[in-house]
Amino acid sequence: MNNYLSLTKVFLKALSMSKVNGKKKIIFYFFLLSVLFLIFIPFILFCGVFVYGMTNALKEVGYGTIGFELMGFLISIFTFVFSFNVILNQLYFSDDIECLLPLPIKPVMIVASKFTSCFVAENIMQFLLVLVSVFGYSLAMQLPLPNLLFSLIGIVTLPIIPMVYCSIISLFIMSFTKFIKNKETIRKIGIFFVLLILLLFGVGMSTLQQFNFDTYVESFALGNHKFLEVMRVIFPHISLFVKSFTNMDVIASIEYVLVNVVALGVFFGLAHFLYLDSVIELSSKDTKPSGDTLKLIENSHSKSIFTSYFTKELKILFRSPAFFINCILINFIWPVFAYVIYKVTLSDYSLAKMRILVSDGNVKVSLFILLTVIGVSILLPALNSIAASSFSREGKHFSFLKYIPVRYRIQWRVKVLVPFMISFIGVNIFTTIFYMLLNIPILFGIELYFISFFCILLVCILGVYVDSIQPKLIWDDEANSLRENYNTFMLMGFALLLFGLLCGGGYFLYTKGILLSNIIVLNIIILVCLTLFIWNISVVSIPNNIIEQEEA
């Protein structure tokens, strides 16, 4: 037990954020964090209101628990998708493994403490969501206070089951890939798996016709519960949880605890047999067979500083599994999400219908396309976190930037170009297909590319700028340079504000009867001005921030 606690503490420390120092920076961070909270708190509150509303609407027909269950399932899926990579990394690919293997600690201990540290570090958001859902539900059902006390265990432990799933899948993947000699291939299999799950999730969601917001209450009231039935089997703890605190049902509570204990038991049992073997196998694997090196040396060619620096950044992003999953892949799977949203909200607009509307010059559809392009172009470069981790990715070798004879001006511009290029390609491959499918007028298309260009550029410069102020340099695992990096959250906050400003503002102007062409011009003007503004700040501030950075 002692081993377990101290290991957990150590892992948690490695996962936690670095300290902020310097008065100026504290003020800056305080400001940024409050912006962030202003965005996340409404989101969390919205979830509570959603549960409240649904419960209120459905409790008369006897389906009062559905609102809460639905939210519970969504939280569980969310946890599963986002924890998978974290757990796989923490169990198999973190740097500490080679130090741990020789220690006289049972492998189950290592697994248990790694799991706990992930659980604690990853679940603040989920915790808040469960909390507001419980409140929303209790308010609607008018549950008395003692019931809330009953819900405490569940509030704290709800994400255990989805995370156990992640862990078990990781164990299996790693055991069944033992025969593969190349470590990087195994990681890629892990990545492929995440993709597969995302795709399945996407397809599953899109087949949910009844999830249409106008009709969901009705369809649930009519007893159309296919989605719920499947989910109740996959995540049995949710229903038990609701039951236990709605009626202060002791048996349901015991069952809830039992389900969790069994899940953990299965996981630790499997870990006992599978973990050590696959980990040892992994650390003995070589990464690449050797070729004829002398010939390679002969083929060395000089490149300009800019190209060479740029290629280096790309190589690191593409080769490191953590960066590849979080920074690169996301640019090419966003259409899955877009498709889901389209299915859920606009499923009565078929492609053929939209095409006709576009050729008729329907303003509403053009506005929809414009706002979508703006939205994706703003959110994707924030979501892929390349820009906001530009300096953090350098880690404890940040000082490299300073001792090479390369102007900081060149270095930060490369760091802007990298996320810009990747995001621009990621956004516009798909929009181009979309434009062609819809036969968009050429002029409108050009305007859209132009707007997309500036949205992405703006967010990328902003990201690099934010990350230059207080980069997260102390990390031992590449994944941590992204996950424990405030700056990626902060950029997301800014991006959401910008998104609200441009899309919300655009829609508002449209409802006030402003012409679409004027909205486009206005958007372009705002974007160009903002970009110039941020660029001018960056030209002075980023080099200064690099110079002042003394942490590594």
Next chain:
Amino acid sequence: MIEIKNVSKTFNGEIKAIQDLSLTISPGEIVGFIGLNGAGKTTLIKMMTGILRPDSGTITINGYDIVKEGLKAKQIIGYISDSPDMFLRLTGLEFINFIADMYHVSDDVRKERIKYFAEQFNLVDALDKPMQSYSHGTRQKMMVIAALVHNPEVWILDEPLIGLDPKSALILKNMMKEHAKEGNTVFFSTHVLEIAEKLCDKVAIIDHGKIVFFGTLEDLKKKYHKKDDLEKLFMEVIQDE
């Protein structure tokens, strides 16, 4: 030629890492920089290479001020940092080529130098593998090649011999000697006294951010009337202050 004039550096407003330090290292000299852990060696070296800015004072490298004419100064410095695990996702060769690009090394020169170093250090087979798969010593050798691939005039090496096997350490030591003999400057830090004794023309001893002795080993022995035991000598110098 390295000229350090009245340099001070304080961290977080309280830790005085370097205090009003002055030191001049002439061309053709190998200078060993000796001190206990935490004495300030790395801090001074980081200021010499442009990584940290001195709070006050100036540092010039062959006449170029490291703050005001940073690019020119950095171009002629070969620097080995105290931790060798950088750019692990690149192969050794990609890493060296990348560094060579940063210093504008021409094709022919880089090929010749990479081949020369790789053979010297017995690295030819490792070059096309990711540096992630290297042992600590191999990574350190790669850092040596990266630092020297542009044939810098001034070498500033932070604990360069740590992790090297005896043979590679010997090769590097010989390179240092040769480089100094050609009229260049070699400045390296170490906490191993024997290395300093065998290799250096002069030693600079640092303690609590101040130079407490700078001169030849002969001078040192004369000053403290001790003939042979360098360790005792060293302790005495430090306690003297």
